[in-house]
Amino acid sequence: MAGVTEPPVVEGRVADAVAGHWVDGWAPRAARPYLRLARIDRPVGWWLLLLPCWWSSALAAVAAHRPYPDPLHLLLFLVGAIAMRGAGSTYNDIADRDxxxxxxxxxxxxxPSGQLRTRDAAFFLVAQALVGLLVLLQFNGTAIAVGIASLVPVAIYPFMKRVMPMPQLVLGLAFAWGALMGWVAVFGTIEAPAVLLYAGTIAWVIGYDTIYAVQDIEDDEIAGIRSSARFFGDRVRPAVGLCYGLAVILVGAAGWQAGIGPVGTLGIALFAAHLARQVSQLRDRDGRGALSLFRSNRDAGLVLFVGLAADAAWQGIPGA
Structure with missing residues (x-):
């Protein structure tokens, strides 16, 4: 069509990568396949892995009557989330290459496009996992054990889409694990607030990954790949709404158990409003819209983290 300029096609770039990302323009060509394998050009993935860790750290700060989450823990979780998101994605791509x-x-x-050999990907997987292990070893012994246990759902997830009608449940078990880590890193034990936060985060993950799966629903039907979007069918919107509603209730219960005040409650309310907006805008088989809504969960998660962290600071003010 006259007057319309199509975006340039970048060699090796996948459809849901961030357009104009530095991986496509600035990274050395030899490094690009590895960076794409680690999903560096799709940063929302490591954000979604990181945010439950930060929520848990902020909730632990409230319960421990500290004015803010441990900055070192937040930094370690950031590095660990990027490394382990990359390792998990690499493992997933090795298992799912066909x-x-x-x-x-x-x-x-x-x-699948032949940019890398499976052997090269396996070496890269080990390197990323070693970075994640180095980060994990900075925490207390209980946190190390809990972190290692997270490898169980990570290991089995790629195979669940072949046998399970809703593999997003297993993905939730893996991606929500950080909701336990922030708490146990502070207290050295898993208690009710962390368990409730973990359960709420699982519901959140199932909801947002169902939105993500809307992109592939037609190809998945042809290839025989199972997903929650296929499982829910025409009921995707109410199903996502149910998951999100459960997430808000459980996160709220976790906050109540930890002793949050009005600032944290406001953060949860804003988080709930963001999720409700996603549900209202979700449309069946609208892949582009689904991708945008999925990515917006980073902002939803940041809103909740800021609310919980601000609550810790507010409660630290004398007389608050």
Missing amino acids: LDARVERTRGRPL
Whole structure:
């Protein structure tokens, strides 16, 4: 059409990567397949892995009557989330390389497209996992044990889409694990607020990854790949709404158990409003819209973290 300029096609870039990302323009060409394998060009993934860690750290600060979450813990969780998101994605791509070749959105990934050999990806996986282990070793012994236990759902998730009608449940078990880590890093034990936060985060993950799966629903039907979007069918919107509603209730219960005040309650309310907006805008088989809504969960998660952290600061003010 006259007057309309199509965006340039970047070699090796997958459909849901961030347009104009530095990986496509500035990274050395030899490094680009590895960076794409680690999803560096799709940063929302590590944000979604990181945010439950930060929520848990902020909630622990409230319960411990500290004015703010431990800054070192927040930094370690950031580095660990980027490393382990990359390791998990690399492992997932190794396991799914044949399935990925049959789905339009994923066939351009480094392994199915032939940009990297499986052996190279395996070495890269080990390197990222070692970074994650180094980060984990900075915490107390209980936190180390809890962190290692997270590898169980991570290991089995790629295979669940072959046998389970709703593999997002297993993804939730893995991606929500940080909701336990921030708390146990402070207290050295898992208590009711952390368990409730973990359960709420699982519901949040199932909700947002169901939105994400809307992108692939037609290709998944052809390839026989199972997902919650396929499982819910025409009931995707109410199903996501149910997941999000459960997430808000459980996160609220976690906050109540930890002793949050009005500032934290406001943060949870704003988090709930953001999730409600996503549900209202979700449309069946609207892949582009689904991707935008999925990515917006980073902002929803940041709103909740700021609310919980601000509550810790507010309660630290004498007379508050």
